Amino acid sequence: MRQAGRYMKSYQAICEKYPSFRERSENVDLVVEISLQPWQVFRPDGVILFSDILTPLSGMNIPFDIVKGKGPVIFDPLSTAADVEKVREFIPEESVPYVGEALTILRKEVNNEAAVLGFVGAPFTLASYVVEGGSSKHFTKIKRLAFSQPKILHALLQKFATSMAKYIRYQADKGAQAVQIFDSWATELSPVDFEEFSLPYLRLIVDSVKQSHPELPLILYASGSGGLLERLPLTGVDVISLDWTVDMAEGRRRLGPDVAVQGNVDPGVLFGSKEFITNRINDTVRKAGKGKHILNLGHGIIVGTPEENVAHFFEVAKGLRY
Numbered sequence: 497m498r499q500a501g502r503y504m505k506s507y508q509a510i511c512e513k514y515p516s517f518r519e520r521s522e523n524v525d526l527v528v529e530i531s532l533q534p535w536q537v538f539r540p541d542g543v544i545l546f547s548d549i550l551t552p553l554s555g556m557n558i559p560f561d562i563v564k565g566k567g568p569v570i571f572d573p574l575s576t577a578a579d580v581e582k583v584r585e586f587i588p589e590e591s592v593p594y595v596g597e598a599l600t601i602l603r604k605e606v607n608n609e610a611a612v613l614g615f616v617g618a619p620f621t622l623a624s625y626v627v628e629g630g631s632s633k634h635f636t637k638i639k640r641l642a643f644s645q646p647k648i649l650h651a652l653l654q655k656f657a658t659s660m661a662k663y664i665r666y667q668a669d670k671g672a673q674a675v676q677i678f679d680s681w682a683t684e685l686s687p688v689d690f691e692e693f694s695l696p697y698l699r700l701i702v703d704s705v706k707q708s709h710p711e712l713p714l715i716l717y718a719s720g721s722g723g724l725l726e727r728l729p730l731t732g733v734d735v736i737s738l739d740w741t742v743d744m745a746e747g748r749r750r751l752g753p754d755v756a757v758q759g760n761v762d763p764g765v766l767f768g769s770k771e772f773i774t775n776r777i778n779d780t781v782r783k784a785g786k787g788k789h790i791l792n793l794g795h796g797i798i799v800g801t802p803e804e805n806v807a808h809f810f811e812v813a814k815g816l817r818y
């Protein structure tokens with residue numbers, strides 16, 4: 497439930513010293529230090545690797561940067577079959593050895609007092625960045641490709657799917673105890689298009705990882721997923737992250753008893769009073785019912801969130817007794 501503690505002064509201090517996001521996220525010592533910042537202060541049950549879903553791109557021959565105030569920038573957005581042809585399959589141990597090293601160190605540091613969590617981007621969400629050239633409002637470029645030259649997009653999605661399956665395995669082998677797949681923008685697709693351009697590739701990843709790592713819990717997050725909810729468990733993941741636009745009790749009913757849920761307190765609640773935060777946590781936990789629920793926010797912590805309210809969230813959460 498963080499975006500690298502961007503709300504934390506200690507992270508902001510590191511950003512001043514190391515202004516480049518890529519440097520902060522590709523240097524083992526910095527990755528470890530930043531990953532541990534919220535752990536040291538709040539002692540959550542999970543410690544997420546400091547990285548980005550776009551981190552594999554340079555190793556796939558897609559140059560990018562993450563620019564302060566602007567977000568992700570892909571220097572040469574992909575649009576043709578020849579562009580997709582140039583995308584290399586990802587070899588994590590060659591391209592991002594710092595991720596593996598950082599995960600292994602994190603496991604030692606956290607010493608089984610919390611789970612170390614890895615993550616990857618889902619094929620459609622990664623494709624949206626590399627086709628749009630960065631973040632997007634209407635996703636017109638990727639939709640133009642999807643709806644006029646679907647074969648090109650499918651070729652790209654296929655490369656991302658095999659690459660991300662490999663990346664999940666790599667993270668697990670290096671110490672990640674659960675891996676979250678972010679399909680943040682899948683919900684920009686109509687359900688019928690989700691079934692063509694996202695679902696099969698998520699299934700491919702899950703099936704492939706489950707073959708070699710049957711015990712590794714896989715979590716799926718899609719922003720604003722209410723319209724797709726019944727389809728998300730079809731991916732085969734173990735946990736669905738719900739955002740706060742879905743009522744927890746309804747979400748549970750719609751997802752069915754087999755899948756666990758994570759979420760789904762509105763990150764904006766942490767701007768409220770302590771009493772309001774407490775009540776909302778209790779309401780969420782009550783609606784989630786017994787078992788198979790990971791209490792969390794419905795998305796990352798917003799910059800500007802008071803750190804003491806984050807601390808309050810954890811205090812209340814740890815005091816809960818089922």
Ligand SMILES: Cc1c2[nH]c(c1CCC(=O)O)Cc1[nH]c(c(CCC(=O)O)c1C)Cc1[nH]c(c(CCC(=O)O)c1C)Cc1[nH]c(c(C)c1CCC(=O)O)C2
Nearest residue numbers: 498499500501517544545546547548549562567568678680
């Ligand atoms: C879509 C997406 C991205 N990155 C990610 C997603 C999926 C999650 C979601 O749906 O929000 C995932 C992500 N990005 C980051 C993490 C690390 C884990 C953590 O500490 O939260 C995780 C899990 C670090 C980061 N990744 C980024 C930041 C902020 C920039 C910075 O700290 O310098 C962090 C902490 C940059 C980034 N990276 C991305 C965007 C859109 C941005 C810009 C965001 C902004 O500026 O508001 C792509």
